[in-house]
Amino acid sequence: MSFGKFLVASNGGVSVYAAKCGHIDTNVGFIENVERSEAVLIDASFGSFAASKKILSHGTKVIAVFFTHGHWDHIGDGHIFRNLGATTHAHGKDRAFIERPQLMAMFAGIEDELVPCGIDVDVEDGDEVSVGGWLRVSCRWVPGHAAGDLVFYLEDLGCAFTGDTLFAGCIGRTDLPGGDEQLLIDGIKRKILTLPNDITVIPGHGRHTTVGYEKANNEFFA
Ligand SMILES: [Zn+2]
Ligand SMILES: [Zn+2]
Numbered sequence: 001m002s003f004g005k006f007l008v009a010s011n012g013g014v015s016v017y018a019a020k021c022g023h024i025d026t027n028v029g030f031i032e033n034v035e036r037s038e039a040v041l042i043d044a045s046f047g048s049f050a051a052s053k054k055i056l057s058h059g060t061k062v063i064a065v066f067f068t069h070g071h072w073d074h075i076g077d078g079h080i081f082r083n084l085g086a087t088t089h090a091h092g093k094d095r096a097f098i099e100r101p102q103l104m105a106m107f108a109g110i111e112d113e114l115v116p117c118g119i120d121v122d123v124e125d126g127d128e129v130s131v132g133g134w135l136r137v138s139c140r141w142v143p144g145h146a147a148g149d150l151v152f153y154l155e156d157l158g159c160a161f162t163g164d165t166l167f168a169g170c171i172g173r174t175d176l177p178g179g180d181e182q183l184l185i186d187g188i189k190r191k192i193l194t195l196p197n198d199i200t201v202i203p204g205h206g207r208h209t210t211v212g213y214e215k216a217n218n219e220f221f222a
């Protein structure tokens with residue numbers, strides 16, 4: 001398992017880490033409140049449970065998982081966290097992929113068994129979710145890579161997790177079910193590139209970037 005812990009942001013006792021987990025280096029977000037011994041995950045790829053043991057403080061409990069979308073490379077360990085008490089959040093349009101991952105397994109080409117993970121909360125575009133009384137997650141629906149792509153903006157921490165919608169210098173593939181390039185580009189323009197320029201963007205794969213850098217340099221938008 002590749003593994004690299006990277007501190008994205010820190011504010012008011014809350015720290016955001018990103019680490020590459022699983023077969024194709026999915027970036028998983030680990031948001032920890034050390035004082036409360038609580039954490040929230042953005043995506044839960046294969047390997048993210050093992051990574052959580054190294055990244056989070058001893059005794060910290062993962063209370064929620066937010067899925068950017070239902071593709072196999074973002075969900076593999078979700079059931080582990082849910083069985084330990086985490087509340088799971090996803091867009092309704094990708095709920096089926098997470099609850100019945102065999103629907104997506106044909107695109108995966110991996111041997112690991114994909115274990116279903118129930119979804120507790122259907123997230124809608126524009127939802128502001130408060131978790132544990134210490135984290136505000138602004139949820140934006142940006143479909144076009146999958147049907148249920150969500151972007152999670154953490155305003156208090158100055159960062160956004162964009163899943164497989166916007167990458168550094170690129171956008172997500174649009175040749176899978178639910179894919180639509182023009183829809184994706186329009187959504188990124190309206191719901192991600194309208195964030196402040198200095199917001200750190202953590203994509204689902206690859207290096208991090210900023211909103212301002214992508215506006216100026218990403219060939220899909222510049
Ligand atoms: Zn994907
Ligand atoms: Zn992915």
